[in-house]
Amino acid sequence: MKTLYLYTTLGCHLCEQAKALSWPVLEHYGYRLQEVEIADDDDLMACYGVRIPVVRREGLEQDLGWPFSQEELALYLSAGND
Template structure:
């Protein structure tokens, strides 16, 4: 393990899709013993410009995995594969 979470969730406060995504990410990560980090796109102008219309966005191992909705089955599958 590198110490960095495998899952990164880009979100913003008050976003109901972000709340839904967070619940899925938290559940899957807890089940699999993985950690995740969450970053508000409002805290970074570049992230806000890039992801304003796509949030929530999840990245797994540094690569974009999902946006708008998190597919629990796909996320579990991605996290059961070894890190690249």
């Protein structure tokens, strides 16, 4: 199963919205969600601290930042999967 990383932190209500919106799309494309706590890593805080929630596909450097729709997430997950 492929992994979609959700960069998040404790108490992030937007992250909870992103997670809820993502579930149907993840299931459809065969992804599992792995939450990454950014507060535990200075580099992640510097990169994502003011941008969360952000998702990133395993093996892909490009990420998708909030706000995004289910349709935008579906396009992101399906891009390059020919």
